[in-house]
Amino acid sequence: MTTATTGLDDERVGAVLDEIARTAERNDPDVMKRAYATAADWPQPPTAQEAAELCAQAALPVHPQVGTFLYQLIRSLRPALVVEFGTSFGASTIYAAAALRDNGGGRIIGSELHPGKADRARSHLERAGLAGYAEIRTGDAREQLATLPGPVDLLLLDGWKELYLPVLKLLEPALRTGGLVVSDNLPMLPPEFTDHVRAAGNGYLSQQLPLGDGIEFSVRLQQEA
Numbered sequence: 758m759t760t761a762t763t764g765l766d767d768e769r770v771g772a773v774l775d776e777i778a779r780t781a782e783r784n785d786p787d788v789m790k791r792a793y794a795t796a797a798d799w800p801q802p803p804t805a806q807e808a809a810e811l812c813a814q815a816a817l818p819v820h821p822q823v824g825t826f827l828y829q830l831i832r833s834l835r836p837a838l839v840v841e842f843g844t845s846f847g848a849s850t851i852y853a854a855a856a857l858r859d860n861g862g863g864r865i866i867g868s869e870l871h872p873g874k875a876d877r878a879r880s881h882l883e884r885a886g887l888a889g890y891a892e893i894r895t896g897d898a899r900e901q902l903a904t905l906p907g908p909v910d911l912l913l914l915d916g917w918k919e920l921y922l923p924v925l926k927l928l929e930p931a932l933r934t935g936g937l938v939v940s941d942n943l944p945m946l947p948p949e950f951t952d953h954v955r956a957a958g959n960g961y962l963s964q965q966l967p968l969g970d971g972i973e974f975s976v977r978l979q980q981e982a
């Protein structure tokens with residue numbers, strides 16, 4: 758496969774993405790094992806906040822296939838506004854911001870519940886030279902994404918899986934007709950979410966794509982009346 762040089766080939770971008778990938782390879786399996794073992798003893802499933810604390814040292818980046826797909830979509834769509842649920846250390850944000858820079862403009866608003874992770878994502882974006890294209894909001898996406906500067910052209914869902922549907926419903930009024938929703942980690946998604954985007958009459962055309970461990974890819978065909 759031959760490709761043109763893109764912002765993903767930029768040395769600083771590549772160095773930060775590699776560093777996040779290496780950190781994930783080194784730490785994530787143990788962090789996640791400990792998180793599941795700890796929560797298994799709790800009487801209730803962890804809240805989103807508790808889960809974020811348990812996974813504070815896990816990078817959990819998007820698979821490079823998903824990151825590259827985001828880059829491609831953004832280069833093609835030329836969005837003014839990309840919104841992200843679940844920023845973590847900022848890998849997906851970097852793929853998106855690199856595409857926005859190559860487009861010559863646009864902005865990504867990310868959201869991250871864990872303050873330490875949000876700070877780390879901001880510093881990664883700075884080191885990648887992409888801070889001017891991204892804003893990371895610290896806190897619960899259900900509050901942080903309630904106010905946006907304009908219509909959403911592309912939405913990436915990559916936070917806790919049980920919150921994909923509430924976050925999508927919050928953003929639906931802002932999602933423009935023709936806007937895209939990329940939902941990562943399809944095998945882990947609750948059926949209520951996939952039922953919602955696949956059901957006739959809900960205003961999406963949606964299907965799974967074999968990128969990473971699977972994504973759901975949805976096009977918003979109409980806004981709710």
Ligand SMILES: C[S@@+](CC[C@H](N)C(=O)[O-])C[C@H]1O[C@@H](n2cnc3c(N)ncnc32)[C@H](O)[C@@H]1O
Nearest residue numbers: 809818819843845848849869870897898916917
């Ligand atoms: C799979 S990771 C995101 C990975 C990131 N997209 C990347 O490619 O590097 C999921 C992240 O979502 C965050 N998260 C979970 N629930 C959240 C919420 N309600 N609001 C904001 N962030 C949340 C977690 O703290 C975690 O860091």
